[in-house]
Amino acid sequence: PGAPTGGDMLPELVRVRVEQHGVPPARVFATGVSMGGHEVYRLLVREPKLFARAVIVSAVGDAEKAGDVQSELRVYHGADDEVIALGRAKAMVDAVNAKNPGRASLVTLKGKRHRDAAEAAYSKSDCWKWLLR
Numbered sequence: 166p167g168a169p170t171g172g173d174m175l176p177e178l179v180r181v182r183v184e185q186h187g188v189p190p191a192r193v194f195a196t197g198v199s200m201g202g203h204e205v206y207r208l209l210v211r212e213p214k215l216f217a218r219a220v221i222v223s224a225v226g227d228a229e230k231a232g233d234v235q236s237e238l239r240v241y242h243g244a245d246d247e248v249i250a251l252g253r254a255k256a257m258v259d260a261v262n263a264k265n266p267g268r269a270s271l272v273t274l275k276g277k278r279h280r281d282a283a284e285a286a287y288s289k290s291d292c293w294k295w296l297l298r
Contacts, residue, residue, distance in 0.1 A: 176212045194296055195236075196220040198283040199248075206257075209234045220296055223282045225253045232264035239270050239295055241286035243277030 183193055195216045197205035202224025209219055210226065213235035222241045238261060242254040254271060261269035272292075274285045286292055 176208065176215055179215055190214070191217045194218050194220075196222070196296070197224065198222040199224055199279065206234075209236050209238065218296055220286070220292060222286045223249060223279050225249055225257045228257050228260035231257065231260035234261050234265065234268060237268060239272065239292070241272045241274055241282060241289075241292065243274045243279060243282035243285070245277060246279045246282065248279040 179193065182188075183190070193216050195205045195208065196219060197203070199222070202221035203226055205219050205221055206224065206226030208215060210230045210233045213233055216236045218237040218239070220239050220241065223243060223246060224240075238258070240254050240258055242249070242251050244251055246254075251273065258269045258271040272286070272289075274282050277285045
């Protein structure tokens with residue numbers, strides 16, 4: 166109890182590496198799938214200026230904390246996700262946009278379930294074009 170976890174230490178690791186390598190803040194990105202995507206969202210809430218943009222696939226975060234998200238966010242979610250309903254992803258994106266209009270977008274992956282959404286999302290060239298623009 167009270168000891169820092171890996172998630173607690175990640176923001177400092179990112180800051181150290183960004184400074185060490187001279188990466189401009191506008192070029193610091195995050196992405197995650199499922200539980201990893203949930204953790205990326207938590208970081209966006211806890212550390213609003215850590216990442217410029219983030220891609221989350223097959224994951225959702227606490228919509229009540231959406232106002233804290235300052236990064237641009239793109240969410241890819243399978244239309245047929247049997248683990249996390251598409252409506253939950255839409256609600257999260259809507260909550261972010263309610264507090265920060267235009268900050269988040271949702272890309273629905275037709276015919277994709279929880280397990281195959283990541284391959285579909287990351288193989289779409291628009292994912293990388295959006296993130297690395």
